Amino acid sequence: MAHFAHARVDLDAIADNARLLRERAGGTPLMGVVKADGYGHGMLPAARAVLAGGATWLGTAFIHEALALREAGITAPVLAWIVPPGEPVAAAIGADIDLGVSDRAILDEIVEAARHLGRTARVQLKADTGLNRGGVGPADWPQLVEAAARAEDAGHVRVSGLWSHFACADEPGHPSIARQLSAFHEALETADKVGLTPEVRHIANSAGLLTLPEARFDLVRGGIASYGLIPIPGYTVSGIRPAMTLRSRVALAKRVPADSGVSYGHRYVTERETTLALVPLGYGDGVPRAATNKGPVLLGGRRRTIAGTVCMDQFVVDVGDDPVRAGDDAILFGDPSTDPGVPTAEDWAEILDTIPYEIVTRVGARVPREYVGGA
Ligand SMILES: Cc1ncc(COP(=O)(O)O)c(C=O)c1O
CATH class of the missing domain: 3.20.20.10 (Alanine racemase)
Structure with missing residues (x-):
């Protein structure tokens, strides 16, 4: 990538x-x-x-x-x-x-x-x-x-x-x-x-x-x-699958002590010594700032939650003692049938009290689209 x-x-x-x-x-x-x-x-x-x-x-x-x-x-x-x-x-x-x-x-x-x-x-x-x-x-x-x-x-x-x-x-x-x-x-x-x-x-x-x-x-x-997203909450249509996966990588991972305030406004504070992973995607890329302390991310094989304020170009995830490193995949949303455990755009919409349309349409121009299929 x-x-x-x-x-x-x-x-x-x-x-x-x-x-x-x-x-x-x-x-x-x-x-x-x-x-x-x-x-x-x-x-x-x-x-x-x-x-x-x-x-x-x-x-x-x-x-x-x-x-x-x-x-x-x-x-x-x-x-x-x-x-x-x-x-x-x-x-x-x-x-x-x-x-x-x-x-x-x-x-x-x-x-x-x-x-x-x-x-x-x-x-x-x-x-x-x-x-x-x-x-x-x-x-x-x-x-x-x-x-x-x-x-x-x-x-x-x-x-x-x-x-x-x-x-x-x-x-x-x-x-x-x-x-x-x-x-x-x-x-x-x-x-x-x-x-x-x-x-x-x-x-x-x-x-x-x-x-x-x-x-x-x-x-x-x-x-x-x-586009594989269902507008009726709780309604499923078998076979329909999400077309877009929003993926980034951990830019850096570092240990911080307990009681460290994280990101602008210190809206998240670590409970114990822990590893923070920085993901270089922010509201400038369409990750809603409202996802502060809420947005789900699949990182290091587990679903986690954004820690602290979503910034223009980056956000942080508290990964505890898991061996997460720079370069590891961080997937915000996609298709759980190809990336098990990944949140969907519908999950993001539900958590942020919006609709999946807003989640996918707001992915910013700075994020390149990479096409597969369609031969
Ligand atoms: C007039 C009109 N028709 C059809 C659609 C497609 O709707 P949906 O994406 O819910 O299928 C839209 C989308 O907003 C619309 O504005």
Whole structure:
């Protein structure tokens, strides 16, 4: 290992996970969600891996992400769903990128760009069915679909998709799920009445595709589960495996006496004479500072806990009298089936009261990604 640390990304795991998700979704076509640098795994390798695993669509948040896919020669259908005013919609239309429409003003901007280019823009209208984030709510939906139908008749847009997003799919049985599904059906009916004929209707994310057969429609959007992480605490899916392992090495190990305060603020104090191991990864690399005295690490063959404050570039682990030396492996999270005893990103999320998405996406640019598989 040339670097002080690396995030090893198993591309076969991503491809196999995509394959499993398609099976779990009863063969419904899968959109691999690769926004935010492929949830920290690297957008282009992740995109190629999910496509190899049978995904037929890709999803990004922003146009610049979708354009990067095109620039890399990826020709699969791509939806970019956050389109604030002033985004490069003309470039997106030219690159055959489907654009999410969450607002009437954006539709107008896209129509104008398409008219100017003399091309037909592909748009996917987003219904806000209760998340109250992006999307057009029930009061404005009829006008939006009418305006889109007129623009389609004029040849400026093709309404390729109608879609929505769940608020609480990761809490199976949550009453909002049924309400959102019913609101989505209503939105689809309204669109049908004005003559829209979308190629794809979709609402399910990973949690939805795993637990809600009634939410599959024509496409499911699988993000986190493609990376081998399950968004529903306590829910397991056999065969799904984490793709990322965050590994470093002990930079130095030294004996200190009892009652030694460790790291900034002396938030950890040794109980007896002990060995402290320094791991050169910190919040500058995405290890949350909130992992102070909490973060789990597999080091010297045992699972241990970070001792004291996580610094920008390093943290300390108290290894007692174990024979830990500089150069020994320190694994923060990974796949317990390949590294027995290793914490998972889900473990980190639970301990830090967050979600595994945040653990993997925040692994910093300073940490090189090392790819295996994907031949
Ligand atoms: C609109 C939308 N669809 C799908 C996804 C994928 O969700 P998940 O990673 O839970 O599968 C996301 C991710 O946040 C999203 O914002």
